[in-house]
Amino acid sequence: MTVLDVHIEEAGYEASHPQIHDIQFQVKAGELVGLIGPNGAGKSTTLKGIMGLLKFCKGDIRFMGEQKTYAYIPEKPIMYDAMTLWEHLEIAAAAYQLTTEVFHTRATELLQRFRMEEVKHQLPSSFSKGMQQKMMLIIGFLTKPDVYIVDEPFVGLDPRATKDFLMMLHAERERGAGVLMSTHVLDTAERICSSFVLVNEGSIVAQGTLSEIQARSGISDATLLDCFDALT
Amino acid sequence: MDMNAWKLGWRRLEDQWRYQYRALRSAVDWTVMLYIILPGLFFGIRGYYSLWAEGLPGWILRIPFTVLVVACYLCVRMGSIRVLVEEGDALFLRQKKEWVYKLTLMGCTYSIILQVLRQTVLWVILLPILIRVFGWGYEQWVMVLFFNIMASVLWSFVQNKINISFSGWRHVLMGTLFTVIGGMGYTVLMVTYAEQERILIYVSMLLLLLNGLFCWRRIKNIHSFEGDVREEGKLRMKWTAFLLRDTLDRQPWFRTRRPLLFRSSNHLFRKRDTPQVLAESSVKSLFRMPVHIKLMVQFWVVGTVAVLLTPGMLKTFVCVGLIALLMYWMNGVWKQFIAADYLKLFQWEEKVVLSAKPMAIYGMMLPLMLWFGMVSGGLLFGWIGGIVALPLCAAAGWVAVKRLIVYL
Numbered sequence: 001m002t003v004l005d006v007h008i009e010e011a012g013y014e015a016s017h018p019q020i021h022d023i024q025f026q027v028k029a030g031e032l033v034g035l036i037g038p039n040g041a042g043k044s045t046t047l048k049g050i051m052g053l054l055k056f057c058k059g060d061i062r063f064m065g066e067q068k069t070y071a072y073i074p075e076k077p078i079m080y081d082a083m084t085l086w087e088h089l090e091i092a093a094a095a096y097q098l099t100t101e102v103f104h105t106r107a108t109e110l111l112q113r114f115r116m117e118e119v120k121h122q123l124p125s126s127f128s129k130g131m132q133q134k135m136m137l138i139i140g141f142l143t144k145p146d147v148y149i150v151d152e153p154f155v156g157l158d159p160r161a162t163k164d165f166l167m168m169l170h171a172e173r174e175r176g177a178g179v180l181m182s183t184h185v186l187d188t189a190e191r192i193c194s195s196f197v198l199v200n201e202g203s204i205v206a207q208g209t210l211s212e213i214q215a216r217s218g219i220s221d222a223t224l225l226d227c228f229d230a231l232t
Numbered sequence: 233m234d235m236n237a238w239k240l241g242w243r244r245l246e247d248q249w250r251y252q253y254r255a256l257r258s259a260v261d262w263t264v265m266l267y268i269i270l271p272g273l274f275f276g277i278r279g280y281y282s283l284w285a286e287g288l289p290g291w292i293l294r295i296p297f298t299v300l301v302v303a304c305y306l307c308v309r310m311g312s313i314r315v316l317v318e319e320g321d322a323l324f325l326r327q328k329k330e331w332v333y334k335l336t337l338m339g340c341t342y343s344i345i346l347q348v349l350r351q352t353v354l355w356v357i358l359l360p361i362l363i364r365v366f367g368w369g370y371e372q373w374v375m376v377l378f379f380n381i382m383a384s385v386l387w388s389f390v391q392n393k394i395n396i397s398f399s400g401w402r403h404v405l406m407g408t409l410f411t412v413i414g415g416m417g418y419t420v421l422m423v424t425y426a427e428q429e430r431i432l433i434y435v436s437m438l439l440l441l442l443n444g445l446f447c448w449r450r451i452k453n454i455h456s457f458e459g460d461v462r463e464e465g466k467l468r469m470k471w472t473a474f475l476l477r478d479t480l481d482r483q484p485w486f487r488t489r490r491p492l493l494f495r496s497s498n499h500l501f502r503k504r505d506t507p508q509v510l511a512e513s514s515v516k517s518l519f520r521m522p523v524h525i526k527l528m529v530q531f532w533v534v535g536t537v538a539v540l541l542t543p544g545m546l547k548t549f550v551c552v553g554l555i556a557l558l559m560y561w562m563n564g565v566w567k568q569f570i571a572a573d574y575l576k577l578f579q580w581e582e583k584v585v586l587s588a589k590p591m592a593i594y595g596m597m598l599p600l601m602l603w604f605g606m607v608s609g610g611l612l613f614g615w616i617g618g619i620v621a622l623p624l625c626a627a628a629g630w631v632a633v634k635r636l637i638v639y640l
Binding site: 053069071072074078079080081082083084086087088090091092093094095096097100119120121122123126139 | 488505520573576
């Protein structure tokens with residue numbers, strides 16, 4: 001079942017300067033799609049376009065899961081300076097109208113998993129970058145949406161948190177959530193993603209599973225990096 | 233490329249002057265300033281001439297010397313030490329120790345020259361008063377000027393040391409201790425020995441030695457790079473920050489891990505539906521942010537004085553006016569809260585946001601609204617009036633917010 005259907009004809013920060021063109025792909029339930037590309041290729045613009053955060057976006061974006069919801073886990077942690085970690089979680093739960101009982105159970109479980117239980121009444125502005133990133137992951141996982149949109153999740157995470165994140169992601173895929181993940185960490189992406197969308201200069205240069213991309217690049221058994229190098 | 237440490241230092245100083253000039257130019261309307269500066273200059277020069285040549289006004293004759301000393305101490309505290317480092321120096325420049333020493337030496341020299349100029353200008357302005365009111369001679373004036381320059385330079389070195397070595401409450405504590413102890417020492421020396429030139433010369437020579445030692449240590453101290461970068465940034469932005477002081481949020485001088493209010497993420501509303509959570513979060517945020525607290529204290533003081541000074545029943549109108557202003561202000565705070573990036577992470581139904589808005593604005597207004605109501609009621613009808621005004625004000629405020637919210 002498709003949970004996200006993306007069909008962007010043109011999009012950008014101004015109508016006169018579209019930065020991405022003809023971006024078309026789908027994310028299916030349980031699938032992890034890697035959005036891969038160099039700096040300035042249009043990955044973040046694509047993610048913003050999908051979430052409706054761009055001023056100019058011509059096309060059609062459809063969230064097609066049961067709840068038609070998504071969770072966005074940004075590269076840079078976003079937070080209020082004067083609210084505690086727990087209060088940030090309460091707002092997220094309120095946005096998705098979780099009941100108090102469900103919220104408490106999920107929040108406590110996630111805080112324990114990411115070892116943040118003891119700092120839940122602290123201000124995230126006093127956290128380290130890695131802890132702030134973990135907070136964003138907890139907020140994302142709290143709501144159990146149909147689609148996860150994850151931007152560069154490995155930046156700032158320690159190895160244990162990275163492992164916890166991957167395990168959580170796996171569990172969510174088994175539940176039926178689809179994941180769209182933008183990343184530069186190609187070796188990890190190659191290992192965990194079920195398919196890829198390779199973007200360069202604002203357009204898709206290839207998409208599909210690793211073997212499909214290898215065939216497209218004409219190098220069998222090549223790494224994702226080599227394929228990308230050959231295609232761009 | 234023909235570049236050396238001296239040229240680099242000079243270029244950094246030039247860049248900084250250019251930056252300050254541009255900041256000043258963008259913040260000040262020069263046509264208006266022309267009407268202020270030119271007459272100001274004229275009256276300044278005319279006033280200074282009259283201090284020398286004409287009869288002195290009575291208030292100058294009555295100034296106690298101690299008051300003059302305290303004013304001079306404030307000027308002594310204005311100095312700072314520049315070391316001309318930049319964040320980018322970490323890339324390669326820090327490896328060239330000789331360059332770092334030379335840049336620091338140049339920065340120290342520049343800072344000392346500025347202090348000599350500042351002190352000289354101050355004491356030249358004071359000169360006619362010192363000679364005509366306090367009967368000083370020129371030699372004594374030169375000695376006191378020299379002492380003040382030395383004190384000012386010493387202040388800057390010690391202050392620089394405190395700034396780069398301490399942060400948070402320790403920085404505040406050390407700064408306060410140094411200000412108090414330094415101030416006492418300076419005042420005692422100036423009041424007791426300003427007319428005993430020999431003692432002042434000995435003290436000044438001692439300060440000169442100390443300054444030399446501090447300057448040497450400052451030049452050789454290359455291990456405080458991060459503190460230096462932070463300090464340089466502050467000094468470079470000093471005038472810009474001053475010009476924009478009312479438009480920028482200041483960093484609080486201390487940070488706590490847990491908030492001071494609602495420390496355990498306590499709830500304000502028992503009901504936990506989306507509008508309640510949203511409204512509650514905005515109210516708690518408001519009362520935790522120093523910048524809002526400061527404004528609220530100012531509004532509280534000015535509003536209370538306005539109610540106190542207004543005669544009779546007019547107090548009621550002033551109270552209503554203050555509450556209306558408060559509502560308009562809190563509506564702005566709410567808009568800021570709701571437009572924050574964090575909320576954009578989620579999808580919000582418009583009706584949820586609309587039903588949270590009156591609760592949030594009312595919650596933010598409540599303490600000041602009740603206070604103004606109580607003071608007005610109390611002043612008009614005694615303590616019973618004050619007590620009765622509380623529920624009346626709370627109910628009227630809620631009705632007003634619900635009715636007027638659509639117009640905000």
